Amino acid sequence: MKPITPACSACGSTDLLLTDGDGTLHGLCRSCGRLQEVETRPEPIRQLCDNCAYRPDSPERADPWGWAEHRDRHIDGGVPFYCHKGLPLDFDPLGHTHVIEGEATTAEALQKPCAGWLAARLAHCHRQIQAPTRHPVTTIGE
Numbered sequence: 001m002k003p004i005t006p007a008c009s010a011c012g013s014t015d016l017l018l019t020d021g022d023g024t025l026h027g028l029c030r031s032c033g034r035l036q037e038v039e040t041r042p043e044p045i046r047q048l049c050d051n052c053a054y055r056p057d058s059p060e061r062a063d064p065w066g067w068a069e070h071r072d073r074h075i076d077g078g079v080p081f082y083c084h085k086g087l088p089l090d091f092d093p094l095g096h097t098h099v100i101e102g103e104a105t106t107a108e109a110l111q112k113p114c115a116g117w118l119a120a121r122l123a124h125c126h127r128q129i130q131a132p133t134r135h136p137v138t139t140i141g142e
C-alpha cells in the first residue's frame with residue numbers, strides 16, 4: 001500500500017512544513033498552525049504506526065512494570081488506547097513533543113483507536129472465548 005499524501009488532521013490542508021529528522025514525520029500546518037505527527041498510513045486501524053507503543057522495540061515495552069500496568073488496564077481491562085498520530089502537539093522545556101491534553105484532544109482521539117491495542121485486545125477476547133470454563137470440583141467426598 002502506498003502512503004497517503006500528508007495532510008493536517010485538524011483542517012485537512014496539505015500545506016504542511018514537514019520534518020522527519022528523528023525518523024517520525026512531523027508537520028506544522030501552514031493553514032491552521034497545528035503541530036502534529038503526520039498520518040501516512042492508508043489504513044490506520046490495521047497498521048501500526050512508525051513509533052507505536054505496541055512495536056516490540058518500543059520504549060513503552062522496554063519498561064516491564066509500565067507495560068504490565070498497560071496490559072492490565074488496556075488489554076485485559078479493555079480501556080481503549082488511542083493513536084497519537086495527528087493529535088495536536090506542543091514542546092516541553094527539553095524540546096520533546098507531547099500531545100496537548102484536554103477535552104478537544106480527547107474527543108478527537110476517540111475517533112482513532114491504536115491498531116496495536118485493537119489487535120491485542122481482540123486476541124485477548126478470543127482467548128477468553130476459547131478458554132474452557134472452569135468449575136470448582138465439589139463432588140469429591142460428597
Ligand SMILES: [Zn+2]
Nearest residue numbers: 008011029032
Ligand atoms: Zn491545519
